[in-house]
Amino acid sequence: MPTLSIQSHRFFCHVWILVFWFFSAPLHAELDIEIFGGGTARIPIAIVPFADENKFQHSITKVVSDDLERSGLFSLVDSNGLTPYAPVEVVYSDWIDRGASALVIGRTIIMPNGMIEIQFRLMDVARKEQLTGLVATVPITQLRSAAHRIADIIYETLTGDVGVFSTQIAYVMKQGDKYALQIADADGFNAQSIIEYTEPIISPAWSPDGSQLAYVSFENQKPVIYVQTLATHQRIAVANFKGSNSAPAWSPDGQRLAVVLTAQGNSQIFLINVDGTGMRRLSKSSGIDTEPSFSPDGRSIIFTSDRGGSPQIYRMLVTETENSMAERLTFEGNYNVSPDFSKDGRSFTFINRNNGRFNVAVQEFGSRQMQILTNSQFDESPSFAPNGKMILYATEIKGRGILSAVSRDGQTRQQLSIQAGNIREPAWGPLPTAN
Amino acid sequence: MKKVLSVLMISLLSACASQTTQPAADVEDRTIGANGEAGNGSSIASGESNFHPLQDPNSILSQRSVYYDFDSYTVRNEYREMVTAHAQYLRDNANSKVLLQGNTDGRGSREYNLALGQRRADGVKNMMTLSGARDSQIEAVSLGEEKPRAVGHDESSWRQNRRTDIIYRGE
Incomplete structure (x- = not known):
C-alpha cells in the first residue's frame, strides 16, 4: 500500500473532522483519456x-x-x-x-x-x-x-483546474410584491435570504473574500448602494448621493468600489472606499457610463457606455483623475451590455442583442472574436465562475425568471433548481478562502 | 382580446367621466397608458370647461406620458406639444412641481435600463426648462425596468413601459 499522508486541502473547512488521502497522487493526475x-x-x-x-x-x-x-x-x-x-x-x-x-x-x-x-x-x-x-x-x-x-x-x-462546486451564488428573487436578496450553493440549493423588501433590489456583487455583498436597494424610493457583511447582517449605505446610486463593482483588493452615480448629471462611474469615504469621479463622457467591472489586477475597468451612439463595452484605465479616454471593445450589433471580467483577465462575458434576442457572449481581449453561447431569448447578468469555466446568467422560461449556467465553450447548459418565484441578477461568488 | 376589451371599457368609462363631473384622475391616466402612442389630437382648448386645467380631460395637460422607441431617449415630435404645454403650465404656476419618472421595457440590462430611464426623464426635464419651467420645479428620476405598467412579454406591453410619466406633486 502507498504511504498514508495527511494533506491540507484548500476546500477543507472545519466540518471535516478527519481527512486523509489514501494515495499521495499528484494534484493533476494523468488519466488515459482524450484531450477534452x-x-x-x-x-x-x-x-x-x-x-x-x-x-x-x-x-x-x-x-x-x-x-x-x-x-x-x-x-x-x-x-x-x-x-x-x-x-x-x-x-x-x-x-x-x-x-x-x-x-x-x-x-x-x-x-x-x-x-x-x-x-x-x-x-x-x-x-x-x-x-x-x-x-x-x-x-x-x-x-x-x-x-x-x-x-x-x-x-x-x-x-488540473480548480473546482467551483463548493462556491456560493447570490441573486434576487421576486415573489409577489416581495424582493429577496438570497445566497445559495452553486447548484441553487440551501437558499437563504439576506434581506427582503417590497421595493426592488438589483446588482448584488460579492466582495473578493466572499464575506460581504454590495447591492442596490430601492427601499428609500430611489437606488442606494449598500454593503452588507454576511456573518453579522450589518450593513452600511456606501453611496447615497443625490440622484441614483447603482452598479457596484469591487476592486480586486476589496478596498473600494466602482459605482455609478447621477450626482453630477448623467450616469457616470465613480470610485468610493468601502466605508463610503473618498468618492471621486472616474469616467467622463456626455452619455451613459455604467456596469463597471474591474480587471483582476485592478488597473483597468470594462463598462457599458452609449458614448458612441449605442450601448457597447469599453475599457478604461483606473487613473488618478477623471478619464474621458476609453477603448471600445465590442463592434457586433448595436446592443452589448453587462460586461464581467474573467478572473484570468483574458476575456469578458456580456449580453449581446441580435435579431431581438439577448444572449450570453464571450470575447477574448486578444482575438476580439465574439462568441455567442446561448440561444435563448432574454438572457441577463452573466458572471464567470471563479475558474472561468462556466458562466452563470439569468434567463426566462415562459415569462418566469430562472438561473442557468453555460460552459465557457457554450456546449453545456443547465438550469439551476431554485424553487418558486422570479429569479434574476445572479452573481457567482469567489472560491472559499483558505484557512 | 382581453386587453382590447379592457381598453375599450376604460375608454368608455373615461368618456362617461368627461360628461359627468367625476374626472377620476387615475382612470384618466390609465386611458393614456392603455392607448399608448395613440393620444393625439386631443389638444382642444376647452374654454367653457369647469375643470382645473390639469384635470380637464379635454386639455392637453391631461396627457402625462411620453413614449419612446427601444433604447431611445429622444422625445418624439408627437409629444413635444404636450411637454411644452406642461412646461408653460409650470412657468405660469410657480408653486407647482412635477416628478418625472423615466421607465424602460424589461429587456436587456437592468443597470443600463436604470441609466436609460434617467436619460429619458432628464430629456423631458431639459425640454421643460427650455420652455420656461424652472429647474427647481422638476425632479427627474428613473425607475428603470423595475416598475413595469404592463407585464406582458410582447411589443404592445414593452411599448407602454418605454415611458416618462409626468406626476404633479400633491395631485
Whole structure:
C-alpha cells in the first residue's frame, strides 16, 4: 500500500473532522483519456451509487453527478446495476466495456455518534489503480457540501483546474410584491435570504473574500448602494448621493468600489472606499457610463457606455483623475451590455442583442472574436465562475425568471433548481478562502 | 382580446367621466397608458370647461406620458406639444412641481435600463426648462425596468413601459 499522508486541502473547512488521502497522487493526475479541450471530448466517468446512501435525504451520488455534468467537461456513464464499493470489487473490464475512463466508488457509514463517515475513491479504469480518495466524517446536515467537495476533488484531479462546486451564488428573487436578496450553493440549493423588501433590489456583487455583498436597494424610493457583511447582517449605505446610486463593482483588493452615480448629471462611474469615504469621479463622457467591472489586477475597468451612439463595452484605465479616454471593445450589433471580467483577465462575458434576442457572449481581449453561447431569448447578468469555466446568467422560461449556467465553450447548459418565484441578477461568488 | 376589451371599457368609462363631473384622475391616466402612442389630437382648448386645467380631460395637460422607441431617449415630435404645454403650465404656476419618472421595457440590462430611464426623464426635464419651467420645479428620476405598467412579454406591453410619466406633486 502507498504511504498514508495527511494533506491540507484548500476546500477543507472545519466540518471535516478527519481527512486523509489514501494515495499521495499528484494534484493533476494523468488519466488515459482524450484531450477534452474545445468542448467536444468529455471525460466519461461512471459514478456508482455510494453504499447505504439511500438512508439519507440527499444522495451524494446525485449531487456529485449533477455537479460534474453541469461543468460540461464530463459525460456520465451508467453504472447499470454494477455495485462495487471497494477497489477489490471493481472488475475493470466491465467499465472499459461501458466506455468509462474514470470510476467513482464509495460508501457511507453511520457512526455511533450519528455522524456520517464518507469513503470515496476515484479510480483510473485503464491503469486499474486509484487516483485519489478520502475519508471524511461529517454531520448529516453537511452531506451536500461534502458531496460538492468530492466533486471538486474529482474535477481537480481529472482536469488540473480548480473546482467551483463548493462556491456560493447570490441573486434576487421576486415573489409577489416581495424582493429577496438570497445566497445559495452553486447548484441553487440551501437558499437563504439576506434581506427582503417590497421595493426592488438589483446588482448584488460579492466582495473578493466572499464575506460581504454590495447591492442596490430601492427601499428609500430611489437606488442606494449598500454593503452588507454576511456573518453579522450589518450593513452600511456606501453611496447615497443625490440622484441614483447603482452598479457596484469591487476592486480586486476589496478596498473600494466602482459605482455609478447621477450626482453630477448623467450616469457616470465613480470610485468610493468601502466605508463610503473618498468618492471621486472616474469616467467622463456626455452619455451613459455604467456596469463597471474591474480587471483582476485592478488597473483597468470594462463598462457599458452609449458614448458612441449605442450601448457597447469599453475599457478604461483606473487613473488618478477623471478619464474621458476609453477603448471600445465590442463592434457586433448595436446592443452589448453587462460586461464581467474573467478572473484570468483574458476575456469578458456580456449580453449581446441580435435579431431581438439577448444572449450570453464571450470575447477574448486578444482575438476580439465574439462568441455567442446561448440561444435563448432574454438572457441577463452573466458572471464567470471563479475558474472561468462556466458562466452563470439569468434567463426566462415562459415569462418566469430562472438561473442557468453555460460552459465557457457554450456546449453545456443547465438550469439551476431554485424553487418558486422570479429569479434574476445572479452573481457567482469567489472560491472559499483558505484557512 | 382581453386587453382590447379592457381598453375599450376604460375608454368608455373615461368618456362617461368627461360628461359627468367625476374626472377620476387615475382612470384618466390609465386611458393614456392603455392607448399608448395613440393620444393625439386631443389638444382642444376647452374654454367653457369647469375643470382645473390639469384635470380637464379635454386639455392637453391631461396627457402625462411620453413614449419612446427601444433604447431611445429622444422625445418624439408627437409629444413635444404636450411637454411644452406642461412646461408653460409650470412657468405660469410657480408653486407647482412635477416628478418625472423615466421607465424602460424589461429587456436587456437592468443597470443600463436604470441609466436609460434617467436619460429619458432628464430629456423631458431639459425640454421643460427650455420652455420656461424652472429647474427647481422638476425632479427627474428613473425607475428603470423595475416598475413595469404592463407585464406582458410582447411589443404592445414593452411599448407602454418605454415611458416618462409626468406626476404633479400633491395631485
